[in-house]
Amino acid sequence: MTEPLLSAERLTRVYRLGEEAVVGVQEATFSVEAGEFAVLAGPSGSGKTTLLNLLGLLDTPDSGRLLFEGRDASSLDETSRARLRREKLGFVFQAHQLIPVLSAEENVAFALWLRELPEQQCRSRARQALRDVGLEGLESRRPGALSGGQRQRVAVARALVGEPALILADEPTASLDSATSERLLDLFVELHRSRRVAFLFSSHDPRIIGRARRRIDLIDGRIVSDVTVSPAGTIPTAAPPSGSGREGTPS
Template identity: 50%
Template sequence: MALIELKAVSKIYRVGNQQVAAVQDFSLEVETGEFCVLAGPSGSGKTTLLNLIGCLDRPTSGEVWLAGQDVTRAGEKALADIRLNKIGFIFQAYNLIPVLTAAENAEFTLMLMGMAKKNRRQRVLELFSELGLDGLENRKPADLSGGQQQRVAIVRAMVAEPAVILADEPTASLDSQASEELMILMQKLNRERNATFIFSSHDPLVISHARRVIKLLDGHLEQEL
């Protein structure tokens, strides 16, 4: 069974008196350990699809299955539980909590899961070491560079070992060198930890690193490479 299954999913937004279809009759299967990108120009439906897979939004029609569970009609609390236990998010603007230190940000999801402080700190420090963040544990996000913040965001997304990590334009705020480093790092995590990554991006650099490219246009599948 596929890790993620989208069955004839549509998402229609109402803008004033008009209805705009962000995604139309879209089906997709993603297996565990994939490293794929949703590519396409602005407005093609990349972020909408990520939001649907990430249980941040509900489809207007169709079904979304995650790890064998139909999440389409799950309640608020159930969705929060799914997001906590099965999904890791990496945002374009990092979105770290400014009042927490790097380590506290990274261990936030473990705290929500109820893991003991000592254990969660240990797990975070291991990943910090692996991602080259040694010595930055007690720094606030404002004292970190963009690349460092995004790596902390990756630790936050990965630390609870979710079923899938969703990254919306993860390199959009980084320069080309930091973007390249970040992609190599995520490839390494995908390879070594068998972590499933789904990106949305129109950055050729990101697309070039993906093993599977799903090209979108106007909410439809245009091409799959």
């Protein structure tokens, strides 16, 4: 039996707002397998982004454990966490978060610069990643000269170029119109199919939720359901009872 890519064991994150304690995530337990296409769904303030930040090693849990490929990642030091992020994870944010003074190609290559790979290799891989997201011919343009959808594709290429095991995407369609969102989702699906890279989204966008193969619902920081939908992509009308693990394919 292979190790899950990522395992969260009773992850809890509590914020302090003055005297008040606000629960961001409470005892979240689930795992992500290699090649999954899953979404963390829930209303605003349900803890989707907080959980995604914990899984992406951007934040530290107050309690619980996070295992990455079977190794405990929650106790890693700052440098090791940064290395894990740049080598194993890809990030796509709500806003594209590109560096405005770099071209599209350089923005993508940036992820490889962090690994100190030779410039030639960084450049050729960046160009390939841009081709993969349909931006061939726009390599030299800076973010300011690209549309919102194109910028988000550059961000996807940046996340992909390092060939991560898992891409974490936080509300990737939130700042896009619906046509652009659809095209971006088509791209995610295509990349998932062709590369078998795992995707974990956080979103309340029904278009993303509708295409996910697995849906993890959160309310007030708790996982209330974890459903793997049928290969046809339909989501069951009745949510299974909340639990700490995967509920399996619904009937």
